[in-house]
Amino acid sequence: MSSVAKPQPTYKNIALVGGSGNLAAHIIEAFKQAGSEFNVTILTRHESIDKARKAIEGYSQFDIKGVDYTDKHSIVQALVGQEVAISLLAYAAFAYQPTIIEAAIEADVKWFIPSEFGVDVERHPNKTLPMFAQKLRARELLESQSKLAYTYILVGEFADVFVLPLFGIDFEKRTVNIPGKGTVPITFTSQSDIGKYTVAVLRRLPQFKNKSVLFGSFIASYDDWIAEIEQATGAKFTVIHEPLEELESRVSSYIRDKSTAYQLHAISDQIRFANGSGTVLLGPDINTYDSASFNEVVPETLHEVATRVIPK
Numbered sequence: 001m002s003s004v005a006k007p008q009p010t011y012k013n014i015a016l017v018g019g020s021g022n023l024a025a026h027i028i029e030a031f032k033q034a035g036s037e038f039n040v041t042i043l044t045r046h047e048s049i050d051k052a053r054k055a056i057e058g059y060s061q062f063d064i065k066g067v068d069y070t071d072k073h074s075i076v077q078a079l080v081g082q083e084v085a086i087s088l089l090a091y092a093a094f095a096y097q098p099t100i101i102e103a104a105i106e107a108d109v110k111w112f113i114p115s116e117f118g119v120d121v122e123r124h125p126n127k128t129l130p131m132f133a134q135k136l137r138a139r140e141l142l143e144s145q146s147k148l149a150y151t152y153i154l155v156g157e158f159a160d161v162f163v164l165p166l167f168g169i170d171f172e173k174r175t176v177n178i179p180g181k182g183t184v185p186i187t188f189t190s191q192s193d194i195g196k197y198t199v200a201v202l203r204r205l206p207q208f209k210n211k212s213v214l215f216g217s218f219i220a221s222y223d224d225w226i227a228e229i230e231q232a233t234g235a236k237f238t239v240i241h242e243p244l245e246e247l248e249s250r251v252s253s254y255i256r257d258k259s260t261a262y263q264l265h266a267i268s269d270q271i272r273f274a275n276g277s278g279t280v281l282l283g284p285d286i287n288t289y290d291s292a293s294f295n296e297v298v299p300e301t302l303h304e305v306a307t308r309v310i311p312k
């Protein structure tokens, strides 16, 4: 455990909603390291309870409650006594977030952290992208009431899932399809760092009342990733530059006709358009991000993450 002095949290009773997922596993890991600083209650669907139970085996600071996201009463009951609720729901479950926010208000929860963990959705063109509509809806709800304080956690792109066809990186074909210029900077945070930074934010929550908190492990471009990929694999990748105007034209068609906007290829286009537009960058200097002042966390570097995730 780190010997760096840490602030004392104002709120200790934390609920993780959707607590059996991918990001949740990293946040749970960080809570394990925090020991008795927090009491953590995992809200999870009944079918996910066994998975959640395995994740916390042997750690006494955790509790698990089964819920049904279509039944507000079950969520209110599970949230009674909780001070902070962190929603970790997946994209496929964003439609349940308004119910969870209403349940948190009814249960007298003090603070809500919605399932954001991405880009600044208020920024253009992010704000126009159908894939972010539900995140904006949750923001509207939170900003239209005064009982729950809220904080939006922004992380840019998850660093450890970037080398995937969804982002234009194909290891089988050895190709990288770059949206626009390869030099455009993007903010990346590894999920392990998101876990540690989230716990660090909970130690300092009043500083981030009703605003965004910026996380970042490092800033890198597609070109930086290609250099890491070619070094790690010893192979040369074929690089294709897709003009941003072509991506923009497809993205405009999803905005006009939302029926295809949520298919995988359309999500890929929207993410890559944001990447190429430079709006996944949360700020030009990582040292000015909020996470840079969380002294108890040493962020991962591009090289460390790349070494861990690039298939050899």
Ligand SMILES: NC(=O)c1ccc[n+]([C@@H]2O[C@H](COP(=O)([O-])OP(=O)(O)OC[C@H]3O[C@@H](n4cnc5c(N)ncnc54)[C@H](OP(=O)(O)O)[C@@H]3O)[C@@H](O)[C@H]2O)c1
Pocket (backbone or CB within 6 Å): 017, 018, 019, 020, 021, 022, 023, 024, 043, 044, 045, 048, 069, 088, 089, 090, 091, 092, 093, 115, 116, 117, 118, 119, 155, 156, 157, 158, 161
């Ligand atoms: N910036 C990035 O690059 C990036 C990348 C990936 C994700 N994210 C964000 O990170 C957050 C968490 O994502 P994740 O990847 O950790 O999500 P995930 O593992 O796919 O799912 C999280 C939880 O959502 C619930 N869930 C999933 N599908 C559901 C369905 N069909 N019906 C009801 N509930 C469902 C489950 O809750 P139970 O535990 O109750 O079963 C699951 O454990 C999201 O806000 C996402 O947008 C950002």
